[in-house]
């Protein structure tokens with residue numbers, strides 16, 4: 269029996285979750301948001317610093333345990349924004365020294381993947397659609413292999429930048445999804461996939477040009493006299509085109525690997541239309557479709573604790589006396605990580 273605390277701090281969210289024997293006891297987080305404009309890493313790190321103690325104690329309280337009961341502290345080692353990762357590792361080391369318990373460095377992307385087990389997925393192809401990452405991943409011979417990925421920016425960052433151009437703050441994804449529901453006209457946009465890889469910067473430029481081609485109207489039918497596009501139509505079209513690209517790469521990975529489970533992960537996976545499109549594709553090819561609940565899709569501490577527990581049970585941890593040897597890994601890739609527990 270083990271109780272693992274997990275700390276997430278790679279980007280906008282500072283979260284602490286507690287897991288006991290594969291069960292989530294608590295999942296508390298605070299996310300940095302803006303009304304206008306994007307993320308400034310040092311400001312986000314300040315947010316993490318100011319909220320970490322509160323989140324720690326709230327998480328313990330929600331789990332109904334005292335801190336002495338914790339067996340190990342898992343934390344997101346990377347990939348992520350260095351100033352944000354540093355807040356996480358500093359706090360993990362502090363707790364480790366205080367409680368004299370080991371720490372467990374965890375790859376953030378693998379954590380997004382492993383939390384899918386909670387939904388019943390066993391050997392899935394994962395479509396990992398988050399802010400900074402867009403990858404189709406599956407397990408093969410000791411590693412999670414990346415079968416396809418974005419050639420430029422992550423799909424979430426792409427959507428957030430499109431939203432920012434339209435005057436919407438961070439995160440843009442949920443607001444764009446809402447707008448898309450009232451879009452009616454499908455506007456042609458570039459469709460850019462190469463095998464199982466995709467690219468978004470060309471579509472972003474195209475959308476920017478369309479936004480700038482006249483002040484976008486709200487949804488009133490007032491003629492503006494200018495050549496322009498409704499923001500709702502652009503949001504709707506962007507989702508249809510970009511999600512079709514993602515689903516196509518995922519389907520190709522399913523066909524290539526011969527696996528018959530698709531798992532959706534990462535914050536963009538909260539999008540109902542993306543979930544629906546994945547479900548349709550899976551139904552058509554007789555594959556099973558899995559998607560965790562929204563609180564486990566966007567960054568959270570419980571997925572870090574969940575993977576932390578798997579590693580802990582595999583005796584893959586670092587004793588408190590050796591913590592000086594542990595550092596952050598801002599650019600660590602999913603396929604850098606050796607999976608020793610499978």
Ligand SMILES: Nc1ncnc2c1ncn2[C@@H]1O[C@H](COP(=O)(O)OP(=O)(O)OP(=O)(O)O)[C@@H](O)[C@H]1O
Nearest residue numbers: 398399400401424439441442534535536539566567
């Ligand atoms: N309903 C939604 N539709 C589309 N995108 C969404 C939705 N909800 C959240 N997102 C997007 O999810 C992203 C955040 O996801 P997540 O927390 O997994 O990413 P991240 O930590 O920024 O990236 P990574 O996991 O790659 O480090 C943001 O870009 C946000 O706009």
Ligand SMILES: [Mg+2]
Nearest residue numbers: 398534566567
């Ligand atoms: Mg993430």
